[in-house]
Amino acid sequence: MNVFEAVKQSVTTRQAAEHFGIRVGRNGMCVCPFHADKNPSMKVDRRFHCFGCQADGDVIDFVSRLEAVSPKEAALMLAQAFSIPYEDKEPPRHRKPRQETPEQRFHRMERYCFRVLCDYRNLLRRWKRDYAPKTPDEDFHPLFVEALQKQDYVDYLLDVLLSPDMEERAALIIDCGKEVSNLEIRMEELAAGDTAGRRTDHTRSTAAPER
Known part of the structure; x- marks a missing residue:
């Protein structure tokens, strides 16, 4: 095949x-x-x-x-x-790695920014729902405050990435590329913290009671 x-x-x-x-x-x-x-x-x-x-x-x-x-x-x-095995009837050739063109790099960065910002927007929506104060006297959770402050800004960035104006999209990628990269790292750290917290809670809940 x-x-x-x-x-x-x-x-x-x-x-x-x-x-x-x-x-x-x-x-x-x-x-x-x-x-x-x-x-x-x-x-x-x-x-x-x-x-x-x-x-x-x-x-x-x-x-x-x-x-x-x-x-x-x-x-x-x-x-x-996807690690798919196949039969290659052509003799193996040593080829130089394909050079990424500026256009390919632009589209790759565009997709990367769009993916990270979509993930962040979904997090903001969840924080806004899950960490909303239950009583008027309750202090605002930092993640709830972040959701209030950032949601409109992230929606604006996503609108720009969907704009037909390529210059506008390119300017956003140049200006916000580093910010998006840092944002992805932060989300990974938050996800790792949530996972560790759930494992700790599970360990405590399943531990044998003391006699």
Whole structure:
């Protein structure tokens, strides 16, 4: 089985989209990365189809277009990313690593910023709900305050990333790239802290009572 057949049998377009940082809803809809899409108009399952720009194809077509590479390169990228075995009839060749073009780097950073900011917005919404004061006299939780202060700002940044104006999107990525990177690190640290806290609580709850 060659790499094209192996990839198409093993990976859905939805799995590939999520691997490359595209957020997919439970209904399989996502924001189309191939046009200025403000509302999710692309359906991703085994194949993909955009009801806005009519982009359509299989998982290899999707990655080929997303990463601006040939179908063969897209298939090899997917095989490596998902550890898919295949038979390669071509003799092995030593090739130089593919140089990332400025356009590819821009789109990669754009998807990265969009993914991190979406995750942060979801956290802010959860904090605003879970840490809201229960009584008028209760002190505001720091995460509740952060949600109040940051939610409108994050919504604005996401609106800019969905803007059809490429210069505006590029300016945001340049100005906020470091901030987004720090934000991702902070969210990972918060998630690690939550996990450790839950493990500690579970250990205490399941510990044998003293006699």
